[in-house]
Amino acid sequence: MHEIKSLCMLNKLAGVVLLQLLFLAVFHQTYAQQKAxxxxxxEGVVVAGYADHGVYINCTGPAIKYSFAPKGNILLGLLPSLKLKEDHVEEGKPKNAWIxxxxxxxxxxVFRHIAFQLPxxxxxxxxxxxxxxxxGVGLGYKF
Incomplete structure (x- = not known):
């Protein structure tokens, strides 16, 4: 039970940090002359991370992209994913597929080639x- 509460707190903390980064980037860019x-x-971004007591692998799909630096941007959009999670159910009960x-x-x-994700x-x-x-929370790479 303590582990679940710790993971929930970690997810909330990751969300707060990512939202602060988003607001910092938005307010920093408001003084620029070009719309971004x-x-x-x-976008060519592949991410692996943790969500719902399992692992996921995804790539960024259709999104709204905000560029705030020559090598940095923030995307808000859909994430086609594969979730890898084993169900723990009672004997005789149906289980979901592992993938x-x-x-x-x-x-x-995305900062240069490193991607941080809050899905x-x-x-x-x-x-x-x-x-x-x-x-969830994830870390990835932009090709």
Whole structure:
């Protein structure tokens, strides 16, 4: 139980830090002369991270891209992903597949070739759990 609370606190802390970076970049760029917001279909960013007691691997999909430096940008968009998570259920109960394709949404901050990500994935309702959005955190690379 203590581990779950620690992970929840870590997820919240990561969200706060990433949002502060986003606001810093937005307010810093407001004094520039050029607008740097545009739509992006694919950025070449691959990310691995942790969400909902499992691992995910994704790439950035369609997004709104905000460039704040020659080698830095922030993306808000869709994240086509593969979630790797083993279900722990009672004997005789059906289990989900270990690898599950899913679609997430979230923020991705890219500085040069390093990407930091704050994704959210929806876990659907089951017979024992309500459907909820689960926050995650990830680190990746921009090709």
């Amino acid at each position: 917001v545009k739509a992006s279909l694919f 599950t394709p899913t679609l997430g949404v979230g923020l991705t901050a 959210a994935f929806y876990s659907p309702k089951t017979s024992t759990l309500d459907g909820k959005w689960k926050l």
